[in-house]
Amino acid sequence: MAETTSAAPAAKAAQAAGSMASKERGEAVTGYLFIAPAVIVMMVFLVLPMLAAVFFSLTDWDGIKPLSGAAPFEMVGLRNYERLLLSEGIRQEAFFEALRNTVYFVIGVVPAQTILALTLAAIVNQRWLKAKGFFRTAFYFPSITSSVVISIIFMWLFTSNGVVNAIAGAIIPGYAADPVTWLGDESGVIHNLLAVFGITRQTVGAxxxxxxxxxxxxxxxxxxxxxxxxxxxxxxxxxxxTLMVIYLAALQNIPSQVYEAATVDGASSLQIFSRITVPLLRPTTFFVVTLGLIGTFQVFDQVFVISSGGFGTTTIAYLVYKSGYTDSRMGLATASAIILFVIIFMFTMLQRRIVGERAND
Amino acid sequence: MASTSIAVPQSNQGPKLVVRIVSIAALLFLVLIALVQIMPFVFTVANSFKCLPAIQEAPMAIIPLPPIDPACRAENGNMLPGSATASGATFNPSFEGYRAIFGRDFGRWTLNTAFLSVIVTVLRLGFDSLAGYALARLKFPGNRAVFFLILGTMMIPGVVLLIPRFIILKQLGMLNSFTGIIIPLMVDAFGIFLMKQFFESIPGEIEEAAQVDGADRFTIFFRIVLPMATPALTALAIFSFQGMWNNFLDVLLVLQGNASLWTLPLGLALIRGTSGETLDWNIFLAGSVITTLPLALVFFVFQRYFVEGVSYSGLKG
Amino acid sequence: MRTRIALLLAVLLLMTLGSAATAQDVSLEMWIAASPEELEAVEAQVQLFRDANPGITVTVSAQPEYDTQLQTAFAAGDYPDVFYVGQGKFVEYVEAGVLYNGNDMIENPDGLYPALRNTFTYDGSLYCPAKDFSTLAIQYNRDMFDAAGLDYPTADWTWDDLRAAAIALTNENQVGLIANADLDRWYAFYVQAGGHLYDEEGNFIFEADPALQALQLYADLHQGGYAATSADLGAGWPGEAFGQGKGAMTLEGNWIISYLLNNFPELNWGAAEMPIGPGSAMSEEMGEMAGRGTLTFTVCLAVGANTEFPTEAWSLVNFLTGEEGAALVAETGFGPMPSRPSAAQLYIDSFTMRAEGTGLDASTLTAFTEGGNYAVAPIMPPGFQPFRDELNQGIQAVIDGTDTAEAVVENVAGVAQELIEEAGG
Known part of the structure; x- marks a missing residue:
């Protein structure tokens, strides 16, 4: 591909101004051409299956009966949704408990991972830092290993007589006598906190x-x-x-002139970071938070490996797996998945309004 | 280019000594964080070189001592007690886990994984950035709708898509082949989103100037835009390579039992067995080390491209 | 750049063309859920079948995420000829119509343990023969019993003996018993207290009285500090805690044998049958061994309902699960027991050889094989996952003392009732 015709710029400009309509059409054609491979692949391998999932959510399919066979399911309309959302009972309880667990998970993880990732990225982007490659690789290390492997190692660190409790016991007086059972305690942390002030279910009122x-x-x-x-x-x-790497890529995009100008004006490093870097990274933050929401709302692997949904860790994604694959209720499973989709979509739109809109459009 | 590396922050005007102390403290802090991040991997490596009972005896031992490669078993085939090969902080490194791994087709699995990872990465770099660029820069009816469609595909738990995807793959005759893995993974929503956000954050004047000069969109894309996108492409390459390297579910869905096409994560899952309880830790950890090291290497090589100023160095000078 | 992409696509295309399958006269596809050791053992057994039947091609593959894979294959209507079916999935698969009814195909079904026959019988038909199985037994640390001056557990141990021993064996370094809040252990005590999972018509039941007694036993032991969960003891599972010497007894199945031999070869331990519970009048009426109860965990080897070659598929299954197959399972000894009592002694013998020079008293492994005579499989009806979850949570709550046994039983019974109604309407 090496055909850059260099006609007289002036003539070209005139021509361009003259045929705005055809130029727009040309741009649209190019746009479709650029996007076509992605759209085709996604339509076939993701959108089509998603539509199938929507369909299954309207059935009582067990997820086992061959779809090619005779009457693998009956249409039940919106009954699965009703059971999950409206009718009081065990399925509703399971869904909303999972929703509660998931929401707490999202609220806890998304801000933490975003702030820490930005901080680490800003640090390993510093010019004065020596052995950058080492630090970057070191910070990235937990993201490299597959989630199953890292979860197994993590469990080993957090067992009640593991490394974490050993260190905590050495630092915090009295901790060793009553260590935290990290991997086997279903009590809620807010409940536990309230209990310190003597507020329990019994004392709190009807x-x-x-x-x-x-x-x-x-x-x-x-x-x-x-x-x-x-x-x-x-x-x-x-x-x-992972998020650090995204921030790191975005940081390369801020022209160094901006920093130089600020430095000349006498701004400190911290001022530059909070008043210039952070605002300029706004589209990236929108991206990172969106990814964070999508990822945390669907957390599955780590729950699967560490607790199999026990001790108050059943998330919606785990519930979906459990009802579809161990409980033979594919109709309920797909309905839960569709509801989760709607929830994530709404949250994404909401945060687009809060973080993204101005910088993005 | 950003080649003026100075050992201390340049912005502070305070006395040099203070600056020095602060920077040393900061460095110590960084080393501490780095240790926290790396320690689990250090334990993984150390334990992958222990006999099975030694892992139970001294799981935290990280200092290797001779004899190298002691026999883990007595003559009748029984395991020697853990105290024979490890105690306190020291252990005698054994290769038993690695021998078992290489007795199990790991070479083939590694080659398959590497092949798939390279292909998928290359394809994604191309197709994700094309799509991302179109969504960020080109005006066409339905642009927004397509973006939300792509974004939406990330929002549903993958487990409910398994059965429909399996049926589609079967209809297309793609089961039990690398094609069935590569084609569905040649683009991904995450990568398109990443590239779109990146292209939106770079100023459009350069492209407009090129357009006025008469260059067509393809030329602009390949000659001007892509070179500017080095940091984003680097990130995408890292994520794609790593994602494919660790990919379990998509590969499993396509390959089923065809062990000659298997990849490392499938092999590792086989070693974990059906009940994680009774797994042979040394073999599993050896497999983890072999799986992780190439990725660390890839990352180390690619992170060099995160250099400030690359995107504009050739343009604004 | 564009040419390079085109080239890549061309390469991809060629690769697809290269992977065309070749047709065989009779070829059977067999899927198993297995560790590498088991895959090796099964592959060796299948090789004997191939040698005896040169006209039949058999491909064996071990599937990670076995149940998910198999279910996907069922749903797509494209599943293997021969495959493992775990006890928990059996009823679902029969009802989905994907299993070939083996009632007229299985050779010598009476030679199987009755418990295993029952597990894989649906509506009076034996669908598939069990391949191997495990039962629960008590594992005890001989050194700790010696130090406390106690006799080792025996087959006629009662709940009171268990309780007394757990109390006597507890000190600042160890607990008496390691037991998790896991219905796949707890149900053994429920059965020992005379409880049933199904009534005589085959309807699922949850009996309050035995449930209360079994929960109370857990509550007494855990709240007194004489029993602890593996998480409390800082281990991944009870077997690990037992191996590390954090408890004098635990309640696991045959999988613990190889695990302890490999990871804790010096540990001095033995096995005993599960204790005898109070039983109940009803269970005595039904002619059961009063107060006896353990759980079984088993897989059967099933033939797919849509196989092209039923005769050959069943001859493979019969070969692998018949007397000869059972003997092979016993000899390879990767853990579970052969499904036929005829090979039980062989199983003990092969572990006796393996245990030489270790701390295991292999003669006590009969505790596991004996369990095969009265074991029950803890199987719930399809769709009962919420019941399992609720019961597991309830056991945990009783252990923690955050809920009373009565409240848990009431709650769990309510969930069972709700699920029964859901299945009915």
Missing amino acids: WAATEIASVSLWDWLSGPSVTMSTIMILNTWTTIG
């Missing part, structure tokens, strides 16, 4: 027993369980490397 969507108000306020918090730490720890 309102706490009121149920909303089959889950009592008291249980809604539990906070993530201790074990879920452990998985949150793990998830943050393994994702900051």
Whole structure:
């Protein structure tokens, strides 16, 4: 591809101004051409299956009966959705408990991973830093290893007589006598915190027993369980490397002249970071937070490996897997997945409004 | 280019000594963080070189001592007690885990994984950036809709798509082949999104100037835009390579039992066995080390392209 | 750049063309869920079948994420000829119509352990023969028993003996019993207290009385500090905690044998049958061994309903699960027991050889094989995952003391009722 015709610029400009319409059409054609491979592949391998999932959510399919066979399922309309969202009972309870767990997970992880990733990226981007390659690789390390392997190693660090508790016991007086059972404690951290001030379910009053969507108000306020918090730490720890790399790429994009001008004006490093770097990284932050939302709302692998959904760690994605593949309720599973899709979509739009809009459009 | 590397931050006007102390403290802090990040891998490596009972005896031992490669088993085939090869912080490195790994087709799996990772990375670099560029820069009806469609594909748990995808792959005759892995993975929503955000953040004047000069969109894209996108392409290359290297579910779905086409994550999963409880740790950890090291190397090589000023160095000078 | 991409695509195209399958006269595809050791053992057994049947091609493959893979294959209507079916999936698969009814195909079904026959029988038909199985037993640390001056557990141990031993064996370094909040252990005590999973018509039941007694036993031991979960002890699972000497007893199945031999060769331990519980009048009426109860975990070797070669597929299954196959399972000894009592002694013998020079008293492994005579498979009806979850949570709550046994039983029974109604309507 080497055909750069260099006609007289003036003539070209005139021609361009003259045929705006055909230029726009040309741009549209190019656009479709550029996007076509991506759209075709995604249509076939993702959108089509998603439509199939929507369809399954309207059936009572068990996920086993061959679809090619006779009557693998019956159409049940919106009954799966109704069961999950509206009718009081065990399925509703399971869904909303999973939703609660997932929301606490998202609230805990997304801000933490974003701030830490930005900080690390800013550090390893410093000119004065020696052995940059080493530090970058080191910080990225937890993201390299596959999530299954890293989870298994993590479990080993966090067992109740593991490295973490050993260190904590050495630093915090009295800790060793009553260490945290990181991997096997279903009590909520907010509940535990309240208990320190003597507030328990028994003392808090009758309102706490009121149920909303089959889950009592008291249980809604539990906070993530201790074990879920452990998985949150793990998830943050393994994702900051990836997000750091994204920030690192974006940082290369800020012209050094901007910094030089600020330095001449006498701004300190911290001022430059908070007043210039962070605002300029806004589109990247939008990107990172969107990814964070999408990823954390669907957290699955680490739950699967560490607790198999026990100790208050069943997330919606895990519930989807469980009802589809161990409970033979593919209709319910797909319905849960579709609801999760809608939730994530809404959150993404919301954060687009909060973080992204101005910088993005 | 950003080649003026100075050992201390240049912005502070305070006395040099203070600056020095602060920078040493900062460096120590960084080393500490780096250690936290790397330590789990150090334990992985150390334990991959222990006999099975030694892992139980002294899991935290990280200092290797001779004899190298002691026999883990007595003559009748029974394991020697852990105290025979490890205690406290020291252990005698054994290759038993690695021998078992290489007895299990790991070479083939590694080659397959490397092949797939390279192909998928190259394809994604091309197609993701094309699509990302179109979404960021080109005006065409439906641009926004396409973007949300692509974004939307990331928002549904993959497990509910397994069965429909399997059926589609079967209809297309793509099961049990590398094609069935490569084609669906040749573009990804994440990469398109990444490239779109990046292209939006670079100023459009350069392209407009080139357009006025009469260059067509293809030329502009390949000659001007892509070279400016080095940092984003580097990130995309790292993520794509790593994503494919560690990919488990997509590969499993296509390959089923065809062990000659298997990749490292599938092999590792086989070694983990059906119940994770009774796995042979030394073999599993050896497999993890072999799986992780190439990725670390790839990252180390690619991160050099994150150099400030690359995107504009050739343009604004 | 463009030419390079085109070249790549061309290469890809060529690769697809190269992977065309060749047709065989009779070829069977067999899927198993296995560790590398088991895959090797099965591959060796299948080789014997190939040698005896030169006209039949058999390909064996071990699938990671086995159940997910198999289910996907079922749904797509494109599944293997011969495959493992775990006990927990059996009813679902029969009801989905993907299993070939083996009632007239299985050779010598009476030679199988009755418990295993029952597990894979649906509506009076035996669908598939068990390949191998495990049962739960008590594992005890001989050194700790010696130090406490206690006799080792025996087959006629009762709940009271277990309780007394757990109390006597607890000190600042160790607990008496390692037991997790896991219904796949707890149900053994429920059965020992006379509980049933199904009534005589085959309807799922959850009996309050035995459930209360079994929960109370857990509560007594855990809240007194005489029992602990593996998580409390800082181990990944009870077998690990037991190996590390953090507890004097635990309740695991045959998988623990190889694990302990490989990871803790010096550990001095033995096995005993699960203790005898209070039983119940109803279970005595039904002619059961009163108070006896353990759980079994097993897989069968099934033939796909749509196989092209049923005769050959069943001859492979019969070969692998018959007397000869059972003997091979016993000899390779990667863990589970052969599904036929005829090979039980062989199984003990092969572990006796392996255990030489280690701390295991292999003669006590009969505790596992004996369990085969009265074991029950903890199988719930399809769609009962919420019941399992609720019960596991309930056991944990009782252990922690955050909930009473009565409240848990009431709650769990309610969930069971709700799920039964859901399945009915």
